[in-house]
Each structure stands twice: as structure tokens, then as C-alpha cells.
Amino acid sequence: MTPGAAHGGTTQDSSERGAAANPAAAVKENELPAHAHGHAPTVSDPEQRVLDRIDRARRRRPRVREERITMSHGSGGKASQTLIEAVFLEAFRNPLLEPLDDAARMDVGASRLAFTTDSFVVSPLFFPGGNIGDLAVNGTVNDLSVAGATPLYLSAGFILEEGLPVADLTKIVSTMRAAAEQAAVHVITGDTKVVERGKADGCYINTAGVGVIEHDTTLGVAQARPGDAIIVSGPIGDHGVTIMLARGELDIEADVTSDTAALNGLVAGLLSAVHGVHAMRDATRGGVATILNEIARAADVGVVVAEKDIPVRAEVRGAAELLGIDPMYVACEGRLVAVVDNAAADAALTAIRAHPLGAQAGIIGYVTDGPAGIVQLKTAFGGTRIVDLLVGDPLPRIC
Amino acid sequence: MRFVDEFRDAEKAHALAARIAALCEPGRQYKLMEVCGGHTHTIYKHGLEDYLPESITLVHGPGCPVCVIPMGRVDDAIHLASQPDVIMTSFGDMMRVPGSKGAFFDAKAAGTDIRMVYSPLDSLKIARRNPDKRVVFMAIGFETTAPSTAMTILRAAAEGIDNFSVFCNHVTIIPAIKAILDSPDLRLDGFIGPGHVSTVIGCRPYEFIARDYGKPVVVAGFEPLDILQSIYMLMLQLAQRRSVVENQYARVVPWDGNVVALKAIGETMALRPYFEWRGLGFISHSALRVRENYAAFDAELLFNVPGVQVADPKACQCGEVLKGVLKPWECKVFGTACTPETPIGTCMVSPEGACAAYYNYGRLRRQRVPEAAEASRS
Amino acid sequence: MCLGIPGEVIELLPDQPDLARVDVSGVRRVINVGLLCDEPPVPGEWVLIHVGFALSKIDENEAAAALQFLESIGKAYEDELAALRESLIE
Numbered sequence: 017m018t019p020g021a022a023h024g025g026t027t028q029d030s031s032e033r034g035a036a037a038n039p040a041a042a043v044k045e046n047e048l049p050a051h052a053h054g055h056a057p058t059v060s061d062p063e064q065r066v067l068d069r070i071d072r073a074r075r076r077r078p079r080v081r082e083e084r085i086t087m088s089h090g091s092g093g094k095a096s097q098t099l100i101e102a103v104f105l106e107a108f109r110n111p112l113l114e115p116l117d118d119a120a121r122m123d124v125g126a127s128r129l130a131f132t133t134d135s136f137v138v139s140p141l142f143f144p145g146g147n148i149g150d151l152a153v154n155g156t157v158n159d160l161s162v163a164g165a166t167p168l169y170l171s172a173g174f175i176l177e178e179g180l181p182v183a184d185l186t187k188i189v190s191t192m193r194a195a196a197e198q199a200a201v202h203v204i205t206g207d208t209k210v211v212e213r214g215k216a217d218g219c220y221i222n223t224a225g226v227g228v229i230e231h232d233t234t235l236g237v238a239q240a241r242p243g244d245a246i247i248v249s250g251p252i253g254d255h256g257v258t259i260m261l262a263r264g265e266l267d268i269e270a271d272v273t274s275d276t277a278a279l280n281g282l283v284a285g286l287l288s289a290v291h292g293v294h295a296m297r298d299a300t301r302g303g304v305a306t307i308l309n310e311i312a313r314a315a316d317v318g319v320v321v322a323e324k325d326i327p328v329r330a331e332v333r334g335a336a337e338l339l340g341i342d343p344m345y346v347a348c349e350g351r352l353v354a355v356v357d358n359a360a361a362d363a364a365l366t367a368i369r370a371h372p373l374g375a376q377a378g379i380i381g382y383v384t385d386g387p388a389g390i391v392q393l394k395t396a397f398g399g400t401r402i403v404d405l406l407v408g409d410p411l412p413r414i415c
Numbered sequence: 416m417r418f419v420d421e422f423r424d425a426e427k428a429h430a431l432a433a434r435i436a437a438l439c440e441p442g443r444q445y446k447l448m449e450v451c452g453g454h455t456h457t458i459y460k461h462g463l464e465d466y467l468p469e470s471i472t473l474v475h476g477p478g479c480p481v482c483v484i485p486m487g488r489v490d491d492a493i494h495l496a497s498q499p500d501v502i503m504t505s506f507g508d509m510m511r512v513p514g515s516k517g518a519f520f521d522a523k524a525a526g527t528d529i530r531m532v533y534s535p536l537d538s539l540k541i542a543r544r545n546p547d548k549r550v551v552f553m554a555i556g557f558e559t560t561a562p563s564t565a566m567t568i569l570r571a572a573a574e575g576i577d578n579f580s581v582f583c584n585h586v587t588i589i590p591a592i593k594a595i596l597d598s599p600d601l602r603l604d605g606f607i608g609p610g611h612v613s614t615v616i617g618c619r620p621y622e623f624i625a626r627d628y629g630k631p632v633v634v635a636g637f638e639p640l641d642i643l644q645s646i647y648m649l650m651l652q653l654a655q656r657r658s659v660v661e662n663q664y665a666r667v668v669p670w671d672g673n674v675v676a677l678k679a680i681g682e683t684m685a686l687r688p689y690f691e692w693r694g695l696g697f698i699s700h701s702a703l704r705v706r707e708n709y710a711a712f713d714a715e716l717l718f719n720v721p722g723v724q725v726a727d728p729k730a731c732q733c734g735e736v737l738k739g740v741l742k743p744w745e746c747k748v749f750g751t752a753c754t755p756e757t758p759i760g761t762c763m764v765s766p767e768g769a770c771a772a773y774y775n776y777g778r779l780r781r782q783r784v785p786e787a788a789e790a791s792r793s
Numbered sequence: 794m795c796l797g798i799p800g801e802v803i804e805l806l807p808d809q810p811d812l813a814r815v816d817v818s819g820v821r822r823v824i825n826v827g828l829l830c831d832e833p834p835v836p837g838e839w840v841l842i843h844v845g846f847a848l849s850k851i852d853e854n855e856a857a858a859a860l861q862f863l864e865s866i867g868k869a870y871e872d873e874l875a876a877l878r879e880s881l882i883e
Binding site (some may be wrong): 416417418419420422424426427430431453506533535536537560561562563566602610611614615637639644663665666667668673674675676679746778 | 795796797798799801808817818826827828829831832839841843844845846848849851852853856858859860863864867868869871
């Protein structure tokens, strides 16, 4: 009898602590049939058959079953993904589109470029920490940065509602200019349309962005490998909660502001300091949980994160508890998730923390070799649960 | 967060887990039911089953007020929402519950004015701000939520608001527990009693379970340590051959409940002679309707509600899952035809439903704590 | 649906007897305390919040007692662990 067994939890606990620092231990935990603890796995054969059936069902070809578009299709979760794969990817399919990363990468002449597009439909237009304008510039810059590109040029198309105060538009545009200066990019082309009162909620903005890839790295979530460290650059959920509260329908007051920011400086610092960054993602709609699932799916690996290592501000946690939502699914607008080779993890963390926007960065977990496609969370309490893709839409229209 | 974080301390959990394991009689299997959907959610969200020995099975009960709403009532609600000048307001939990022609979500996409609210008071606010519209509040929930609906009706009456009404689907917990106890399919050893329902009804209503059926009941809080401590208290009773009602959640639950809340319910609502529960069939005196003297706030009287009974889809086994007879994964369509994205039944839709909880959180190979007896043998 | 969150009462709204402002981890919200009218809460007391209403007061003594029980179990457990460790060394 091993000393741990008599106390029930102890063996498990030390292996869980081990899992945080050594992904190999986490991998072992899930191996069957023989493993360190010496007792048989507790999932019966019939249950396992069902779990296998479910796994196969989840890998089936996506199909949109609804007749009409619902708000879920815009939440960044399962429905969004299904829509993208079943409708857009189906129609436009080509090798450059298929990775479905934040930006597409293509070779033009002797240069390797990144190209992205985004639309911004946030309501309200102005909120603590920013407005639709800096969301638009920062969001586009970030999509290019996490693709490993130096952002260069943006387009800005505006759909304006009849009746929008020109002063509001001027304010939005001057914010965009400031954000562009800050990020060292230029808006070089644009478009304007006006629609009747009642449409466009004041103002919608569509952007496209182009950047040049200078580092010789292959970045993409499919590059994640077991053992890789997963780093988040700062506290999560600030933006989404700010928007929910700014809508004013919930009578909740809190000192939360949007975290909208351009991450190109931080990314440049990371990529020049460290080799071994396998992927980076901009944590927007759907939150960190969505990115973790994208990693697990694209690379066919497991992901294990620890609840206690995920940074969340107290007010964001409080608001989320009050509303019954999970900060892991709440949008950020100035945070990235980086997947980094185990050997480079500490150096990467140091490089990110060196930048003001990354001061509170931390390693939240690791890529493991199974069960594939599943994201597990070690709760602060010591148990384990799955973090699946979002179903439904708790936060409509936040970016 | 105060009164929350202290009850999520992992180290104390190990101590409790050891105690629980030590109380297991060798060779005996234990089935404990947690009645309340909120408990089901906590158990899966924190991975609590990892702390329990193999011989203890947690059976998930029918205390999920969304899960027990029959499809016909959802159809009725959508019918209400589709009436001219109606704004339907509802808790978020209801938005994806399937009726026979789709859920609120689908109706909303087709243009019906259905809005999510966090409180019935928000619904009243919408009524005040839209005097030319008729605002209906879809009232769901057990006795935990009924007082809030009641207070809102009283407020509407006091303010003379004439464009607000309630489509009342409140249900009561005791008849559901009794249906479980009388069900021949199930042999339970004890109950983890609902925490927040008990803040309203108190602990006395559960006494018949201990006295007449000989099963211990422990009213439990919602943090992981609350639930573990409650399981410990149940196991202790079982080991000592006692069966009484105990209150683990004494910091929130008063033994006599909330008299003001019960009065508000009594003033504005009355028990229906019977009500259909999805999966459990018709149960007498198990649900509330708006009282006659508040008829001006009763959507069922103000509007013509079709009231059609809709049979559950043949494949759906929600009833057996709600009674705890089937585990979620034992349902034939679990995870394949019925998923959180494409739910057939309510157990999969509600965040508190056993199937949703298991699918979203628990779908893993588990490692459980070994029993002390087994451990000492090795 | 059973979602009940503890919050601290910051102030009772002067012109609205049934309403109080509560704080949950730095987030403030106005809720209805009408269900506690027999013993209205005062600033500094904690209540359980459910769908915009306070359902019950949180009894600090009971909370302390619950935590103490958990501590004692934890302590006894630590003692046992220590004893076990010592006994293994031989």
C-alpha cells in the first residue's frame, strides 16, 4: 500500500501539483489501464463506449441545422464555428483559407504577407476604456500581430446610421487616428455608406489589414505539441464585462474598463527574444476557452489548464458570478494566448512580462497528448472538469 | 469573494474526503440524490466526484425548474410572445428550451420580441417604459424564485401598472421529491437537500422523508465544501443508523424559512390542482398559478393560451434522467442526437440539467478516491 | 436558477425603502430587500442575492461555525497525516 492511498486525495493532489509544472505527469494521469495509482480506472465499459460514440459524433462534418441566423452564430462558440465551416469554408475553400487563423498568410513576390478582416458592431459605441474606433484599429492590428506579421496598412469602411451625431463620428475617427499612431500603422483606404434610421445601431465599422511577416516561423494552432506551455498575457474578461455593464440594463456599477490595446509591440518583443513560439491567438469573442478548444481541435491534442493560474480581476469575477457567466468565455480585446515550446516557456514569459501590457502574464497550463480535442480544467478546488466550446450567446454584440 | 472562497479550499476537501471514505461499509453501495439543479452544476463544475469513493454514487434529481417544463408550455409561451404588441421577457435559461416548433431563440430570430432579463423587476421596468406594449414575464423556478415573482406582482399592483402580466410556471419541490420516493425504480440512501429553496420553505417540510421513509436529509450549501460536508453528514447518519433532517447551510437557511416570502406567495398565488411535469407526468398540487384577486396580472387569463399537450419526442429519456433512474450517458441519444447545441430534451438545455452538466463538464475518465477499506487491504 | 450570491449591504436607498445597494467583490448593484422587511439589513451585513432580491441574511456566526468545523476536520486530518508519516519512518 502506498502511503498516499490511505488519505484518498493525497496521491492525486501531488500528481496534480506535478501536472502544473510537468506536463508529463498530466499525460500519465489519463493513461489506461496500468498507471501510478494502482487501482483500476473508474469509467465502466458501457460508459466508455458512450464517450467514444460522442467523440465520433463531435468529429462529424459540420452542418447548419437552423433555418435562420440566430445570435448564437455570432457568439464565437460552437454555432459560429459550424456556420463558418459549413457555409463559408464550404463555398470558398482554398488552401489559404483553410487554416482559419486570425489572419491569412500568403506569398506575394518575394514577401510573405498577412491579411485579415474584421467587423465591429459593438453596442454601446462608447464605453469605459474606449470606443468602437480603437476596438477597430487595435483588433485588426492584433489579428496581424498574432500571425507573426508587422502590421502596416488598414482599410476602414463605415456604415453609418441616419441620425448619428457627426460629433460622435468625429470622436470615433480621432480615436482611430490616435490608436493607429500608437500602433505605427496607417489607414490608407476606406468607404462610407449611410443606412436608414433604425439600422446599423449608430455605426458599424469593417476593417481589413495587411502586414509583412519578417520572422521565419510557422505559426498556427495546429503547431501545438504536447509539452507546450500556454501563456495568457493578462487578466481575462475585462472587455466583455465592461460592455455588458455599459449597456446599462443590469443596474450594476463596477470599476471595470475595456482592455482594448494594440499588442504588436508585445508580440515583436516576444518573437525577437524567443524561438519556439508555436502559436498566438488574440482572445476576443468566445474568450480564452474558445482559443483553448481551437488549439485542442486543430492540433488534435489535449489541453490542461489550472483555474488558480488564470488571472481574473476581482471585479470581473464578481460581476461574472452575479450574472452566472464564466470569465473564460468572456471577450478580451487586448490579450493574447501564446503556445510556446516547453523549453522556451520561461524566456517567453519574461519577454511578455517585460512589456507593460503583459505585466500580469502567466502560464495557465500545458498541451498534453490526450484525450485529444478536449480541454480540461483543474479547478481551484482540486477536481477536474471539461471546458467545452460555448453554446448559446451570453454576451451579444460586444465587439 | 467572501463566504465563497473559504468554502472552496481544496485542503479541507481532502480531510472530508478521507472521512467520507472511512465511513463506507465494505461491500456496500450508496446512492445519494442531490435534488437541486444548482448542486448538480456545482458538483460537475468543481469536479467534486473526484473526491468521492467508488461506492458512493450521486444521483441527479429533478430540481431543475427549466428541465421539468413540458414542451406544450414552451409552445404556449411562444404563442403569447407572438401576440400583437407583446414583449415577452424571460430568464436566460429558457432561451434555448425546445418547444415543438423551436425555442425562444428561434422565435426571436424570426422577429418575435423576446428579451432576456435577470430579474422580474427588470420585466416590470420594461413595462413602465413601454406603456403601449403588453409585457409578459415567463415565471419559472421553485420556491426559491416564486417570492420574487410574487413581490413583483405586488409592486405592479401597488403602482397601478396595467400592462404587465406573469405566465406562471412556478413548481414546488416537495411533490417532486415524493414522486421520487414513491418511484419503484429507485433505491436511494439519502438526500442532499436543496439549499436555496429551503431559505424560503425552511427545513421542516423535509421531515416526512426522514420520519416516514427513513432516509436522512442534509440541507446543503452550494460551494464544494458545503456539498462535501453534507455528504459527510449523510454518511455519518447512515453509519449511525439515524435518519433526521440536518441543516449544513445554517449560515443562509433559517430552520423556519422566510415568513415574509411565504406570505407574498400566499397572497398572490395558489396551488394548481395538478400540473404536468416533463418526464414525471401529472403531479397534484405541485405548481402555482396567479390568484383570482390578481387576475389582472395573470397572462393565462389575459390572453388565449392554447394549452395543447405535446408529447416528448420518442427518443427523449429526460423523464428517467430526472428521476435519477438513468445516468445521462445511459440515455440512448446522449451526446449523439442530443447535445447542448442540438438538444432534444431539457436535461441537455439547462445549465443545471444533469445531461448538460455531464456533457459540458464531466465527460472524462474519472479518478476516484479509493475506499478506506479497500485501501487498507492493499 | 438556484444562483444565489453573497453580497455586502453598502447602503439602504433613502427614498426607496425596499431597495439597497450591495457590493459583490467590488461590483455594486441595487437589489430589492423587501423579503427581509421583518428584519431589514443594515450596512455591513451580508445577504444572499437571487434574481435581484435578497432572500436571506448570511449569519456570520453560523458561517464561522461552519468554517471552524472544517478547520477542525482539517487539523485532525493533518495530525493523522503527521502521525502516519512518523510511523512510516521506522
